[in-house]
Amino acid sequence: MPSLKDIKTQINSVGSTKKITSAMKMVAASKLRRSQEKAEAARPYSSRLEEMLSSLASSAASGEGIIKLLTGTGNDQNYVVVPVSADRGLCGGFNSSINRETFKLVKSLEGNGKKVQLMPVGKKSRDFFNRVMKDQIIESFVDLNVSSTGYESALNISNKLQELYFDGKFDKCILVFNKFKSAISQEVTQQQLIPLDVSNSEKEEEKENSSNAIYDYEPDEETILKDLLPKNVSIQIFKVLLESDAGEQGARMAAMDNATRNAGEMIDSLTLKYNRTRQAFITKELIEIISGAESI
């Protein structure tokens, strides 16, 4: 049976934990709002770029030079998988679900005889893959702080990827990230980055086909495409980083909300226990006094 003092200390320590988690929750909530705004602000650019690209994609005939970003290398033997996680923990299953999904993807690709390399983004996935498949990591990016550094951080990743791609180091690149669905739910998503997957934007193309057909291109379609494709890679990465950032804050908010609630419940039950013990103690003392008095 714990003494009164023990229970009291326990209540105090749970209480201070509760204070921390509720503060973290509030911080995450305000960060979430900011990240969400950022993600929304970036949307017009990426959607416009996609539209342009889909109207140009049909004009890419052969797979030479930069156009390879669209048409692929013709092989699919070497893969680069880019898991995008957070730099910090305490956000529920956010990081572990990314790591799990990536691990599964890598194993299934390897099962099909492909060669897979990793390029983790974020400390949590870097640390995880450093433990389980260290020799497959080619590069890692941590401390990106996408909400403050912005587009630059995406450019770094994109430049590195393209450098490797044009050196012929890999044929396909897949991003694994948490797609921001709402403040409380994220969905682990895989997106093929290189070569560009235009199939999902094709629907729009059909719809606008008649209007797209009569555009004049300056200087010409191929030159524009050559400018457009590398930009598109960077912008896709940027979009993913922003989504993941918003998702992280959302996940942390939900996790901390839960933790705060659990701490509250725990304090309640501990307080009950404290009061019961105190009462039992008083009763015991009374009985002792009474029985002592009776014996006289």
Add this chain to the structure above:
Amino acid sequence: MATISFDLVSPENLVFNDEVGTIIVPGKDGDLGILPGHSKVMSSLRPGRVMVYSEDKNLIKSFFVSGGFAEINPEKCIVLAESVVEVNSLEKTSIEKEIQELENKEGKESEEQLSVAKAKLEAINVNYYDKI
């Protein structure tokens, strides 16, 4: 006189969005003046000034873009630029310093940065298009 709607978008946000009279964008093959009812054009841009004018041809704003794309149709003009700064907020001394630093470096990347910085400096110095 009619107006044309103009969007200037950078990766981070929507910089400008309004109905305007005329826009001049730095196309790769030469500057493009865009009036309402312009034919459909898609062009890539070189580093330079994007000038926005009201219906009565007064300059509203001028931006510096480091390259990007313009999509033009009769009702709308959209400029996707990688980095956008208002020309007024550029500082001559800091750019000159940047140019000096870049000139000492080698490599493809700094060469590109150098050409952007030089275009920036030019954007401050020149004043054609201020009145049209």
